[in-house]
Amino acid sequence: MAGIVVIAEALNGTLNEVSLELLSKGRELATSLGQPLIAVLAGEGLDALAPPLQSADRVVLLDDPALGKFTPDAHEQAIAAVIAPMEPRLVMIGNTTAGMDLAAGLAARLHWPLAAYCTGVRMEASDLIGVAQLYGGKLFAEVELGSQSVIISVIPGSFPAVAPGGTGVIERAAVPAGKSRTRFKELIALEAADVDIKKAQALVSVGRGIGGPENLDIVQDLARAIGAEVAASRPVVDSGWLPKARQVGKSGLTVKPKLYFAVGISGAPEHLQGMKDAEFIVAVNTDAAAPIFEVAHLGIVADALEFVPALTERVRAGA
Amino acid sequence: MNLLVPLKLVPDLVEELTLNEAGTDLDRDALIYKLNEFDDQALEEALVLKETTGATVTAIALDAPEIDQVLFTALAKGADRAVKVTGDFEPGIDNHTAAQVLAGAVRGQQVDLVLCGVQAPDDLDGQLGVLLAGALGWPHVSVVSGIEPDSAAGVVRCHQEYAGGSMALLETELPAVLGVQAARQPPRYAAVSTIRKVMKEKQLEEVAATPGEVVASKLQVRRLFKPESRAHARMLEGDVTRQVEDLVAALNERGVLKVGV
Ligand SMILES: Cc1cc2nc3c(=O)[nH]c(=O)nc-3n(C[C@H](O)[C@H](O)[C@H](O)COP(=O)(O)OP(=O)(O)OC[C@H]3O[C@@H](n4cnc5c(N)ncnc54)[C@H](O)[C@@H]3O)c2cc1C
Ligand SMILES: Nc1ncnc2c1ncn2[C@@H]1O[C@H](COP(=O)(O)O)[C@@H](O)[C@H]1O
Numbered sequence: 001m002a003g004i005v006v007i008a009e010a011l012n013g014t015l016n017e018v019s020l021e022l023l024s025k026g027r028e029l030a031t032s033l034g035q036p037l038i039a040v041l042a043g044e045g046l047d048a049l050a051p052p053l054q055s056a057d058r059v060v061l062l063d064d065p066a067l068g069k070f071t072p073d074a075h076e077q078a079i080a081a082v083i084a085p086m087e088p089r090l091v092m093i094g095n096t097t098a099g100m101d102l103a104a105g106l107a108a109r110l111h112w113p114l115a116a117y118c119t120g121v122r123m124e125a126s127d128l129i130g131v132a133q134l135y136g137g138k139l140f141a142e143v144e145l146g147s148q149s150v151i152i153s154v155i156p157g158s159f160p161a162v163a164p165g166g167t168g169v170i171e172r173a174a175v176p177a178g179k180s181r182t183r184f185k186e187l188i189a190l191e192a193a194d195v196d197i198k199k200a201q202a203l204v205s206v207g208r209g210i211g212g213p214e215n216l217d218i219v220q221d222l223a224r225a226i227g228a229e230v231a232a233s234r235p236v237v238d239s240g241w242l243p244k245a246r247q248v249g250k251s252g253l254t255v256k257p258k259l260y261f262a263v264g265i266s267g268a269p270e271h272l273q274g275m276k277d278a279e280f281i282v283a284v285n286t287d288a289a290a291p292i293f294e295v296a297h298l299g300i301v302a303d304a305l306e307f308v309p310a311l312t313e314r315v316r317a318g319a
Numbered sequence: 320m321n322l323l324v325p326l327k328l329v330p331d332l333v334e335e336l337t338l339n340e341a342g343t344d345l346d347r348d349a350l351i352y353k354l355n356e357f358d359d360q361a362l363e364e365a366l367v368l369k370e371t372t373g374a375t376v377t378a379i380a381l382d383a384p385e386i387d388q389v390l391f392t393a394l395a396k397g398a399d400r401a402v403k404v405t406g407d408f409e410p411g412i413d414n415h416t417a418a419q420v421l422a423g424a425v426r427g428q429q430v431d432l433v434l435c436g437v438q439a440p441d442d443l444d445g446q447l448g449v450l451l452a453g454a455l456g457w458p459h460v461s462v463v464s465g466i467e468p469d470s471a472a473g474v475v476r477c478h479q480e481y482a483g484g485s486m487a488l489l490e491t492e493l494p495a496v497l498g499v500q501a502a503r504q505p506p507r508y509a510a511v512s513t514i515r516k517v518m519k520e521k522q523l524e525e526v527a528a529t530p531g532e533v534v535a536s537k538l539q540v541r542r543l544f545k546p547e548s549r550a551h552a553r554m555l556e557g558d559v560t561r562q563v564e565d566l567v568a569a570l571n572e573r574g575v576l577k578v579g580v
Contacts, residue, residue, distance in 0.1 A: 011481060070479075071489060073458045097462040097481055100438070100498070104445035104461075108418075108453020113537040114445040129541075135440045136332045140546065143443070144539040153445075181458040181492040185476070190484030202575065226576055238360075238501040244484055251462065251480045251500065259575040266332065280573055282566065283552060287333060291546065298569055299552030300562050307559055314563045315576070 003088040004030045006056065007079060008041040009096060010049050011070055012187070018094030020161035022154060023055050025121065026092055027162065030057075032123050035089060039168070040082060042075050044068030052164030059168050064175040069184035072101035077178040080109045088149055090121070090128060095153040097251060103153035114151045115143050117269065119158040136268045137291030155269055156250075157276065193245030195229055202228035202259040205248055205275070206236055209264020209285060209304055213241040218308045219263055225315040231255065233265045249274035264304045267292025284308065320374040320470045322365045323430045324398070325421055325447065326389050327380065328352040329439050342542045347410045354389055357436025363502035364466055365434050366397045372468065375399045379424060381408050381417060387523060388514075395509035395517040402428075406528030413536040414447045421447075422454035423529035430494060432468055432475055437461055437498035444536035452496035460489055461498035468493070 004026045008019035023039060030037040039056035041049060046063045053059045062078045079102065083091060093103040095117060107114035119140070120131035128145040130152050145152070197203060204223040206216065216230075223230045232242040234249055248255055250270035260278035265271060267283070267290055275281070276295045283296035284304050293299040300307060330336060330345060331353045337346045365376045377400040378393035380386045390401035404424045408416075425433065435448030444450075452459035464486075465478040473493050478486040480500060491497075555562040555569075570576035 069487065072460055073491075097479065100446060101449060101459065101461045104449030105453065105459065107445055108450050111534070115538055116442055116445050132443055134443060134543075135330060135336055137546070138332060138336055139543050141443055141543050142541045144541055146537050146539070148537070181495075182460060183490045185488040185490055188478065188486050188488060234501075239505050247484065250482060252482075252484055254482070259570070280570075280575055281552075282570075288554075289335065289545075293552045293554070294546045295550070296552035298566065299554045300566065301554065302559055302562060307562065310559050310563050311566065314567055318567065 002035045003086055004033070004035060004037050005083055005086060005088040005091045006037070006039045007091065007093045007102060008039050008053055009094055009098060010041060010043050010046070011098060015049050015052055016094060016096060017161055018096060018154070018156040019053065020164060021156065021159040022092045022094060023053065024162035025159040027055060029090065029121065029123060033089065038086065038088070040079060042067045042078050050170045054166035054168040054170070055162045056166070056168045059170045061170065061172050062175050063172055066180065067175065070098050071180050071182040071184055072105050073182040074178065074180035075102060076105040076109055077180070078175050080106055081176045082173045084110055090145070091149070091151040092121075093151065093153045095155050099153055103151055107151050110149070112149045112151050113146060114153065115145060116153045118152040118154045121152055133269050136266055137272070137294070138289065156273055190245060193243060195245065197229050197231045197246055197248070198253055198255055200229040200255070200257055202226060202261070203231040203248075203255060203257045204228045204261045204263060205231035205233065205265060206242070206263050207233040207265030208235045209266070210236070211305070213239070215305060216241060218305065218312070222261070222308050222312045222315075225312045228259065228261065233271050262292050262296065263308060265292055266290050267295065320368075320372060320468050321429050321431050322368060322374050322376050323425065323428065323433045324358070324362045324365050324376065324378050324393070325380065325433065325435055325451070326358045326362065326378055326393060327355050327439060327447070328383055328385060328389060329355045329441055332440060338543055342544070343540050344411055344543065352385060355436050355439045357438060357499060359436070359506040360502045361434040361436050361499035362393055362396065362398070363504065363506040364499055366507070367503060368466065368468065369397060369399070374468065377402060377428065379404065379421065381412065381420060382406060383408065383410070390523050391518050391521075392509050392514055394521050395514040396507055400524060402524045402526060404528050405525050411441070413444045414442055414450050415444050415536040416533050418447055418450035418454045419531070419533045420528045421451050423531060424526055425451075425455060427526060431470065432493060433496040434466070434499050435496060437463070437500045443540070444538055446498055448496045448498040455494070455496070457494050457496055458491050459496040459498070460491055462500050463497045464499070464501045465503065466497060466499070
């Protein structure tokens with residue numbers, strides 16, 4: 001059993017940054033194990049997407065019209081067929097929305113164990129140890145990954161990205177003729193919105209802790225007072241309180257404003273993924289143990305319904 | 320069209336999570352549990368599909384303390400049947416084991432489509448829905464919304480969400496397992512009085528877990544620990560007035576706010 005495999009991701013023709021993050025960690029592990037690092041990429045028309053992955057020793061392309069669009073069934077069949085005979089020590093997959101299907105789907109098909117939501121992985125003597133983020137980011141688990149082939153799914157942003165490029169060998173693997181029971185029909189773009197929160201210098205972002213749509217006013221007032229736009233966590237959007245175009249996170253937008261003011265947001269990994277690189281993060285939450293305080297610069301344990309109006313008033317009075 | 324919705328209780332994350340003495344698991348006696356929020360979304364989507372297409376909705380859960388309440392609540396919300404899989408399940412049972420037990424129960428039912436919550440806060444060994452699909456040999460799609468079964472064509476169409484807010488329309492052959500991200504409307508509530516009434520009038524169906532070869536996750540948790548981040552926020556102390564003053568000062572200092580001090 002040998003080799004570290006990185007499953008690279010290129011949905012819609014662009015390489016996902018997480019692929020380069022996995023390659024940097026993969027190189028570290030491969031070096032300490034004295035084993036090869038192998039990148040596997042499935043898709044269609046992959047010529048231009050392979051070179052950035054060449055920091056791996058081998059770049060194995062599964063290039064086929066049947067893989068042009070992501071469907072879990074087709075991609076799992078093709079990837080399983082190519083990695084099973086490799087018997088790798090470790091397979092790393094980004095915990096993206098597609099990665100959630102792939103990681104558990106491959107684990108089920110290959111009967112290899114899976115540690116999901118990893119933020120770290122290391123060698124300790126000859127043992128592989130994973131660190132996984134659980135319970136909405138409130139706890140981490142240190143996990144012995146065993147000595148068989150094992151899969152981990154890694155939360156994007158956990159490792160620095162490796163510089164694209166290198167001298168690895170690019171190979172094309174045969175794609176087994178299988179029938180996908182899932183078919184891609186069409187891509188549906190995010191509906192156009194009146195605001196682009198990615199361009200905003202400051203965001204006041206509201207979570208479920210605000211209680212209900214009747215309390216949105218206080219957040220909008222604060223945003224107006226400090227010249228910010230209003231953003232939101234996913235449940236606020238799912239509840240219909242604010243439009244999807246204002247959603248920050250894994251299944252929403254990634255933002256890097258100068259100021260990100262999180263109001264009643266717990267800081268689940270899927271939310272942090274969209275805002276943790278903001279320049280300055282302020283969080284208000286009634287729960288002192290909320291994971292948002294792990295990434296915030298300034299933290300305030302308070303009832304948002306009390307704190308936010310008080311802040312707005314102070315800003316207005318002082319301006 | 321028979322829809323099956325697996326339900327699971329998970330620790331309420333708003334509460335303090337304390338560890339057992341060995342530090343390898345939660346102190347399960349001290350926990351407050353609630354229905355996994357994504358399971359609630361899956362149930363809601365199933366109930367909407369019942370209303371719009373006449374589908375039959377069966378809620379299913381592995382036996383656990385307080386699980387009867389969860390299943391009766393599902394009945395009160397409109398599920399047609401509620402099935403409790405009985406067996407000797409450890410608290411904090413891993414998803415590999417749960418998926419294989421559920422797969423055994425699914426084989427004994429008429430099921431066209433399983434709607435699982437896309438994830439749970441304790442999915443260390445992978446999401447239940449995908450593992451269940453693997454155990455059944457069925458196709459699966461995760462991070463799904465907008466589910467439209469078409470029983471005549473033997474398929475289900477759904478949206479799979481991507482980063483950035485775009486999504487794919489996918490079509491999957493039935494039977495299948497979907498990991499539901501969000502229902503098309505917020506999950507409904509059942510009044511306590513309705514739940515009480517249902518508890519008097521209806522019964523949970525019980526099926527025993529089929530003994531079979533269960534392959535657990537093979538992961539060994541060494542320890543659980545709270546975030547040990549170097550970069551924890553500087554916390555502003557004092558009452559709200561004091562916190563507001565300190566925040567304004569800090570924002571002014573960083574130049575992200577211009578407020579007279
Ligand atoms: C595949 C996938 C993709 C996802 N994508 C996203 C995404 O793009 N964006 C996203 O945000 N989530 C996403 N999620 C959901 C994510 O897992 C969390 O469920 C979500 O981020 C929680 O939102 P929240 O913090 O608003 O709510 P909660 O986690 O419920 O937190 C509410 C917080 O408010 C606090 N609070 C309560 N009352 C008050 C008060 N009066 N004053 C102050 N604070 C208070 C509570 O202490 C708590 O910390 C995704 C999940 C999955 C599975
Ligand atoms: N006052 C509140 N109103 C609404 N939601 C809240 C409130 N306080 C906390 N929440 C969050 O809302 C989530 C949903 O709670 P529940 O209604 O119990 O499912 C919880 O996880 C809390 O974090």
